Amino acid sequence: MITFLAAIALLIVGYFTYGKFVERVFGVKEERATPAYVNNDGVDYVPMSTPKNSLIQLLNIAGTGPIFGPIMGALYGPVAFIWIVVGCIFAGAVHDYLTGMISIRNRGAHLPELASKFLGKVMKHVVNAFAVLLLLLVGTVFVSTPASLLHVLMDGKVALGVLIAVIFIYYILATLLPVDKIIGRVYPYFGALLVISALGVGIGLIVTGAPIPELSLTNFHPANAAIFPLIFFTITCGALSGFHATQTPIISRTTQKEKQGRKIFYGMMIAEGIIAMIWAAAAMSLFNGYGGLQEILAAGGPGAVVSEVSTAMLGAFGGTLAVLGVVVLPITSGDTAFRSARMIIAEYLNIAQKKFSSRLWIAVPLFAISVVLTQIDFNLLWRYFSWANQATAVIALFVGAMYLYIAKKNYWIALIPGAFMLVMVITYILNAQIGFRLPMNIAWIGGFIGTAVLIGLFFSAAKKARANKLPLEEDVSDYNQVA
Incomplete structure (x- = not known):
């Protein structure tokens, strides 16, 4: 219990200390007009309050990742606590903050556009393909996952196909309508349900004195599987996830002040x-x-763990509410996944999204592809997603490092976690069954050599960009309205 409580305390302290440090490094411009006002179109660019933006952001980035991933990661033992705390404070939160703030400085641009500007035009096409693939996979799986959970929760009284159809209809509306019409209105309630259910389980663990393993040299890692690099691809959304880089620009377009x-x-x-x-x-x-x-994981997967834990900690009624809170997570990431995909494609093709018809003809093919993908077994594809997810996180961290390097600021806060994860990403794909299947010792050598080469290329490009005085932000000098 001490390890658990100490880890929670460290996360909170990290927000008030390292979070402020990162904010100072970036350098907030309090009076600078944000895209919510400069580019206000009543659809994607709409000013919203901090509490509303915060809850939407939490639900956008959460999915089932911070629940299913840590449940699977629990097999690694208390070492999982270390990755969640260290990864969250020094990698994940830095990743999300820099992605969001750099997007704000660049009219709410998505990651492909930012990668094009700061890492080269070729990266725009690479990251665009990565991002759209990621979002399609996430959106599709987050149709099936909540539908299956609801099907079980309703004892099979409502057909699975009907539930999938209902969720698809909601996703279509949330993708096409202005952000403040559905997402801005229902997310605060969904967010409250998520927070209450998680707090209920957490308080239940403390009150009941649950035997949470303590971190020690003898109990560091009871599982037989190798920690490196697998744990970084098992626990993602709770520590570091590239999917977040596709979500933060949604809120960078609705944030009132930096x-x-x-x-x-x-x-x-x-x-x-x-x-x-x-x-x-x-x-x-x-x-x-x-x-x-x-x-229990072999019998029913992480969903079975969620059901058992919720009922044990909160009883039948409270457990049902907790499961509903978990159901909300994939739904509130699935809808914004499709919305982000629409926005990224529109940005890539330079198509304004104020007209409903412009949004419609981009969204329809996305949903058509997703319907087809729901018929495919995602076990293999999801492994590729896990790798692509962390590869996207590396790209986003390198974008942040490039921005700070050009600005002559402390770029190490992004480059160190980016380089660390780059080693893991290369090593994993060289060794994995879905990759090149090289022996692990060869994969590690390849990971370190590949990372060294790419970091060398990064510094070469960064020096040129600084010398050429690459503009870091869009000019809003002719706009004076600030909330």
């Missing part, structure tokens, strides 16, 4: 880390050891 960025971007990643800690602790402590956890 000063609100730390609460919205850095703060909500910390909140997601706390949720991840709660579910990792619950999975470690409530199934009579790691053998029991393996059994």
